[in-house]
Amino acid sequence: MTTPRDNPPSPEQIRRAPKVLLHDHLDGGLRPATIVELAAEQGYDRLPATEAGPLGDWFRQAADSGSLVRYLETFDHTVGVMQTPQALARVAAECVEDLAADGVVYAEVRYAPEQHVQRGLALEEVVEAVNEGFRRGERQAAAAGRRIRVGALLTAMRHAARALEIAELANRYRDLGVVGFDIAGAEAGFPPTRHLDAFEYLKRENNHFTIHAGEAFGLPSIWQALQWCGADRLGHGVRIIDDIDVAEDGSVKLGRLAAYVRDKRIPLELCPTSNLQTGAASSYAEHPIGLLRRLQFRATVNTDNRLMSATSMSGEFAHLVRTFHYSLDDMQWFTVNAMKSAFIPFDERLAMINDVIKPGYAALRSEWLFGGGADASL
């Protein structure tokens, strides 16, 4: 028997549902209006459009290139206006407010400090400005009745040679708002093993890191990230699908690497819309997230770059609900997966799951009992 609780959640329910975001770039999530204002303040004169509406459209279209390298070129303009402590703090605070308004209760937001020193800031000043912005955003969200907690991930650029330095920075600001480390940037030609010293350092320090791998490049990149570098999570990891065989009769066979990823519960930070833009997947229906969810990989749903993809956590879930007919139970499954995979301490993750996420979904699931009008304040 199907009950109303099996119905797909409405857009409004999706927005109100508690969500957890592990893969979101600070410099990929600016409000277009803020970019325009910051460019004027900082004398940045290379913006491709000077009004918020057309500028937002430009990012979306330029990122829709089918190539990760061209997709990444759009970041010149966001990074270009994030070069002062005030600008960094503002962008960070607005990021938190936007996530909270979208129903995100916990987020890990990443950025590359080395990209924000063009006007002479020290790496430490960059981290402190972003942290200040995150704290301000949390306070503003709380004042508006929305609870959210945000941790920073420090990213090193894989084509550069500052990974060890950034890893040390992440370690220094551990317990001070930074919860882990990442590497990002063009994947082909820049294997994660170039930065082995950084990963070995973090392991010796018992610190956490994720690696962008298996997005523009396939299994060798995932294999290196896990078996050479020791990544705790995979940024994207979507190409793990190349190691999974689905036969005509629907039976499924996992290769050794895919089996390892599933058996070890390695979290996959999947970002469906971003993958469509960079050509890593051709449609929502064909996106591997459907199969990976069915096979019970530790799959999570993420935004990657809200500006370039014109998306949000609700937007990503809305696409998945439409495509795969996911219910609130499915949404809860992805959300609990993400919370289990966060880099904050275990007791805090558990409390988030039991005291925030599960009660939030239970309240939404029960709404049909009250004619759908109950508790709109959630």
Ligand SMILES: O=c1[nH]cnc2c1ncn2[C@@H]1O[C@H](CO)[C@@H](O)[C@H]1O
């Ligand atoms: O999907 C992605 N794959 C690889 N690198 C990315 C992606 N999105 C953003 N960045 C890169 O990460 C930097 C720090 O946030 C961004 O400036 C961008 O160059």
Ligand SMILES: [Zn+2]
């Ligand atoms: Zn990313």
